[in-house]
Amino acid sequence: GNSVTQMEGPVTLSEEAFLTINCTYTATGYPSLFWYVQYPGEGLQLLLKATKADDKGSNKGFEATYRKETTSFHLEKGSVQVSDSAVYFCALRGSNFGNEKLTFGTGTRLTIIP
Amino acid sequence: DTEVTQTPKHLVMGMTNKKSLKCEQHMGHRAMYWYKQKAKKPPELMFVYSYEKLSINESVPSRFSPECPNSSLLNLHLHALQPEDSALYLCASSQDGDRGAYGYTFGSGTRLTVV
Numbered sequence: 001g002n003s004v005t006q007m008e009g010p011v012t013l014s015e016e017a018f019l020t021i022n023c024t025y026t027a028t029g030y031p032s033l034f035w036y037v038q039y040p041g042e043g044l045q046l047l048l049k050a051t052k053a054d055d056k057g058s059n060k061g062f063e064a065t066y067r068k069e070t071t072s073f074h075l076e077k078g079s080v081q082v083s084d085s086a087v088y089f090c091a092l093r094g095s096n097f098g099n100e101k102l103t104f105g106t107g108t109r110l111t112i113i114p
Numbered sequence: 115d116t117e118v119t120q121t122p123k124h125l126v127m128g129m130t131n132k133k134s135l136k137c138e139q140h141m142g143h144r145a146m147y148w149y150k151q152k153a154k155k156p157p158e159l160m161f162v163y164s165y166e167k168l169s170i171n172e173s174v175p176s177r178f179s180p181e182c183p184n185s186s187l188l189n190l191h192l193h194a195l196q197p198e199d200s201a202l203y204l205c206a207s208s209q210d211g212d213r214g215a216y217g218y219t220f221g222s223g224t225r226l227t228v229v
Contacts, residue, residue, distance in 0.1 A: 032215040043120075043204050043220040044157070051215040089156055093215065101170070102218055104156035 002027040006090050006105035013080055013112055021075040021108045023064075023090035031092040033057075033066055033073040034102070038087045047075075047088070082112045116141060120205050120221035128229055129195060135224045137188040137205030146188040147218065148180060149204040157204055163188060195228045202226075 007022040025031065032051045036044040048057030050066035050073065057064050062077045073090060090105040118139045127133050137146065145164045149157035162170035163182040171180075177199075179191040188205055202225055206218040 032217075034217045036217075036220075041225075043118075043222040044206075044218075046217045046219070049217050091217075093217075095215075101159060101162070107154075107156050109154075 002031065002092055002094050002101075002103045004090050004092055004103055004105035006088075006108050009107070010109040010111060013110070015082055015112055015114050016079045017112075019075070019077040019080045019084075019110070021088055021090075021110070023073045023075065023105060025071050025073065025090075025092050027071075027092055027094055029095040031094050033064070034091045034093070035062070035064055035073070035075050036089040036091060036104075038089065038107075040086070044089065080110075080112050082114055085110055085112045116219070118205055118207055118219050118221035120203075120224050122224060123222070124225045124227075126227045126229060127192065127195065129197075131195075132191070132193045134192065135190040135203055135205075135226075137190075137221055138186055139207045139219070140186055141207065141209075141219065142185075143207035143209055143219070144185060145208045146182065147206040147208075148188070148190050149206065149220075151202040151204055151223070161190075192226075195226075197228050200227045 003026045005024050034049045035047040037047045038044050048059040050057040053068035055066045064075045087107045087109050089107045121136045148160040151157040160174045161180045166182045177194050181189040202223045204223045205221045208218045209216040
């Protein structure tokens with residue numbers, strides 16, 4: 001079945017630091033890939049997505065590129081802010097019939113200190 | 115309207131109570147989902163409705179009973195819950211039925227405490 005592996009957290013960075021959160025996946029066919037963010041006490045928000053190989057998703061300064069050769073979808077941001085503190089989930093949706101559920105990674109808690 | 119609205123935001127119930135969680139979306143999405151999220155864990159899928167029919171039940175105990183009265187509404191009826199059922203319950207919806215390349219739109223959740 002499909003699976004997503006995220007780097008273990010928690011991750012603590014200083015404001016304006018460079019952020020990378022690693023995400024790799026296992027899936028058959030051509031899955032779509034997503035990053036969701038969850039702020040304290042809230043639901044999940046779609047941060048960005050990519051639906052085919054070499055696509056780059058971007059939003060709010062965050063970027064991730066769909067790398068089929070390395071089965072990866074790493075999240076990056078050049079300069080983080082305190083307001084980016086949240087839990088980040090990598091996820092995929094399979095493209096094959098019966099395999100279309102959204103599968104989440106374990107989540108990475110990010111804390112940005114001023 | 116690009117939101118999924120869940121009510122109530124917080125709920126405390128006893129183990130003998132019956133209560134319902136409600137979820138509403140007006141984006142024309144034809145798939146709706148219930149998830150359960152425990153602290154510091156990813157969401158776990160409970161149920162999927164596609165075109166108002168239950169398409170997936172992830173072996174959820176019968177004390178949780180979903181209902182989809184129409185394409186915009188999704189309910190989760192709760193009865194005789196256990197303290198370990200305390201969690202954040204998330205509703206989500208998606209375009210293109212329950213297949214395709216679209217992400218899900220999540221509500222802000224109902225924080226349930228069973229006492």
